[in-house]
Amino acid sequence: MTRARGFSLVELMIAVAVTAFIGAVIAGTYQQVDRASTLVRDQAARASAVRLSLARMTRELSMAYLSDHYDLARYRDRPTLFLGGDDKVLFTTMAHVRRYQDTAQSDQAVVEYLVDRDPETGEEALLRRVKVIIDDETDRGGRTELVADHVTKLTLRYWDRVRKEWVREWSTRSAEHANELPPRVKIELEVKGQDGKTST
Numbered sequence: 001m002t003r004a005r006g007f008s009l010v011e012l013m014i015a016v017a018v019t020a021f022i023g024a025v026i027a028g029t030y031q032q033v034d035r036a037s038t039l040v041r042d043q044a045a046r047a048s049a050v051r052l053s054l055a056r057m058t059r060e061l062s063m064a065y066l067s068d069h070y071d072l073a074r075y076r077d078r079p080t081l082f083l084g085g086d087d088k089v090l091f092t093t094m095a096h097v098r099r100y101q102d103t104a105q106s107d108q109a110v111v112e113y114l115v116d117r118d119p120e121t122g123e124e125a126l127l128r129r130v131k132v133i134i135d136d137e138t139d140r141g142g143r144t145e146l147v148a149d150h151v152t153k154l155t156l157r158y159w160d161r162v163r164k165e166w167v168r169e170w171s172t173r174s175a176e177h178a179n180e181l182p183p184r185v186k187i188e189l190e191v192k193g194q195d196g197k198t199s200t
Helices: 009-062
Strands: 082-084 088-093 109-117 124-131 143-149 151-160 165-167 185-192
Touching: 009 088, 009 143, 009 185, 088 151, 109 151
Parallel strands: none
Antiparallel strands: 082 088, 088 109, 109 124, 124 143, 124 151, 151 165, 151 185
16 A cells, blocks of 8 residues: 655746746746737837927928018018028928807918927927917017927938939028928938937
């Protein structure tokens, strides 16, 4: 007749240690998967914000306009304009959307895009300034709003059809482009990921 034999203390400790090791491996794997999932979600959210920003900029730039119909007695220079630099652009557009009924606004506005520090977070971001009254102080006033955060750089180029090349600046206040809008604008945004690396 055989005697029933149980686990020894050493066998029990080995079993507990193996179980704890397997649990630690599973927990570590879960944390890595969760971290990777969070990173992917954050990158997708940033990419989506950049796509929406580019779509908005494209729409507003495509509706940029110049007009010679203004009060010559009141304005020394034409108030409608297009001032494009290497890292910011200021222009009049017909793309303004009235958000409130019965407001003294039209579809015309002065819009400016640039990268600057977000007042709320202190991080660099793509900002949009919109001024619904077009006057001789286009570089001042209006409302500034956040378009996309984590944007570290905005690069703009303008197609010059005479030179047949991309140029870094465009001004309708200059003699060269006094009555001409750029036929094409190239926009490039540099975005900082959660890992600190930048991508274009």
